[in-house]
Amino acid sequence: MSLLLSVRACHHRLGTDGDFTAYVTGLRNAQRRKRNLMKILDQNGL
Helix, strand or coil: HHHHHHHHHHHHHHHHHHHHHHHHHHHHHHHCCCCCHHHHHHHCCC
């Protein structure tokens, strides 16, 4: 999880927040059956 948070911070600094949002949206769609992963993403604001 810390890696995703670091990647989010990097995208924010680069001004490419939209790219990261698209990545997380794709990740959520691809892994939607993994309820624990969705819970962790939600807890971390991803």
